[in-house]
Amino acid sequence: MESNIAESGLRDDVLASIRTSLKGRPLVFIGLMGAGKSCIGRMVAKALDLDFVDADREIEEAAGCSIADIFKLYGEEAFRDGEERVIARLLDGEPLVLATGGGAFIREKTRALILEKSISVWLRADLDLLLQRTSGRTHRPLLNNGDPRQILADLIEARYPVYAGADIIFDCDESSKEETRDGVLALLARSFDKDGNIIR
Numbered sequence: 001m002e003s004n005i006a007e008s009g010l011r012d013d014v015l016a017s018i019r020t021s022l023k024g025r026p027l028v029f030i031g032l033m034g035a036g037k038s039c040i041g042r043m044v045a046k047a048l049d050l051d052f053v054d055a056d057r058e059i060e061e062a063a064g065c066s067i068a069d070i071f072k073l074y075g076e077e078a079f080r081d082g083e084e085r086v087i088a089r090l091l092d093g094e095p096l097v098l099a100t101g102g103g104a105f106i107r108e109k110t111r112a113l114i115l116e117k118s119i120s121v122w123l124r125a126d127l128d129l130l131l132q133r134t135s136g137r138t139h140r141p142l143l144n145n146g147d148p149r150q151i152l153a154d155l156i157e158a159r160y161p162v163y164a165g166a167d168i169i170f171d172c173d174e175s176s177k178e179e180t181r182d183g184v185l186a187l188l189a190r191s192f193d194k195d196g197n198i199i200r
Contacts, residue, residue, distance in 0.1 A: 010047070010182065010185050010186065010189070014185075014189050015047060015048055015049075015185070017189060018048060018185065018188045018189055018192075019048055019049070019050075020196070021188075021191075021192035021196045022095065022119060022196070023196045024095045025095070025117065025118050025119050026090070026091055026095060026096050026097070026098050026117065026118040026119070027041075027044070027045075027048075027050070027096075027097045027098070027118065027119050027121065027188075028091075028097075028098045028099075028100060028114050028118040028119065028120045028121070029041045029044075029097070029098065029099045029100065029120075029121050029123060030100055030104065030105040030114070030120055030121070030122050030123070030163055030166055031102065031122050031123040031124065031125065031163060032102045032125065032130055032152065032155055032156065032159065033101075033102045033130070033134055034125065034129070034130040034131075034132075034133035034134040034152075035102075035123040035124070035125045035130065035133075035172060036123055036125075036133070036172060036177065036180060037099040037100065037123055038054050038099040039177055040123060040177065040180055040181055040184060041054075041097050041098070041099040042097075042099075043177065043178075043181040044097055044181055044184055044185060045096070045097035047181065047185060048097070048185075050095055050096055050097050051094065051095075051096040051097070052096065052097045052098075052099070053090055053096055053097070053098050053099070054098075054099045055083065055086055055087055055090065055098060055099060055100045055101060055104065056099075056101050058086045058090065059079070059082055059083055059086050059101075062082065062086060063082060067079070067101075070082070076103075080103065080107050080110075083100075083101060083103075083104055083107075083110065084104075084107060084109055084110045084113075087100065087104060087110055087113060087114070088110075088113055091113055091114070091117040091118055092117070098118070100114070102155070102159070103159075105120070105159075105162060105163060105165075105166070106158075106159055106162050111162070111165070115165070115167075119167050119168065119198070120166040120167045120168070121166060121167070121168045121169075121170060121184065121188075122163045122164070122166035122168070122169045122170065123170055123172050123184075124160070124163070124169055124170065124171050124172060125171075125172040125173075127149070127152055127153055127156060129172060129173070129174070130152050130156075131148060131149055131152055134148065134152070135148070167191075167198050168187060168188065168191050168198070170183065170184050170187055
């Protein structure tokens with residue numbers, strides 16, 4: 001297999017040590033919409049030679065319609081029920097990198113599953129960065145009914161204290177996606193002890 005050094009900027013032995021430390025546990029990205037969970041998750045998965053799955057895409061495939069349509073037709077509670085089932089199934093499968101929707105970690109049962117069966121990484125971003133990244137996007141149901149800045153500010157206030165329970169926290173900024181990927185990988189490399197436990 002071709003070396004990941006040029007792709008990630010990290011030595012192959014460092015990437016191998018991250019895979020070893022995961023001990024077959026999924027790596028789950030959490031955070032608000034626009035934080036980069038899918039983009040960075042996919043890039044991290046490639047660097048670690050793991051499969052990548054976007055939970056929202058899996059939910060849409062299972063339901064046969066878009067997230068926006070699920071919200072419109074059945075409501076948020078029905079969506080969260082389906083999300084919980086999909087995430088539970090994915091966490092019981094092969095080792096992978098999983099990007100979750102912004103509300104997944106907020107639901108107690110889903111959060112408990114993630115904390116029990118995976119290593120969770122919160123991509124933390126400030127309001128201005130999230131607003132910039134989500135501006136003009138119409139596929140995000142929670143932003144379609146009101147002032148996006150206020151909605152995101154309210155979500156930050158409500159959700160960030162819960163996201164803080166993640167195993168690992170990475171602070172996003174204006175860096176490129178490649179720099180962010182490398183930063184996440186570097187953080188992962190120094191977040192485990194020799195037995196694969198998270199260093200608090």
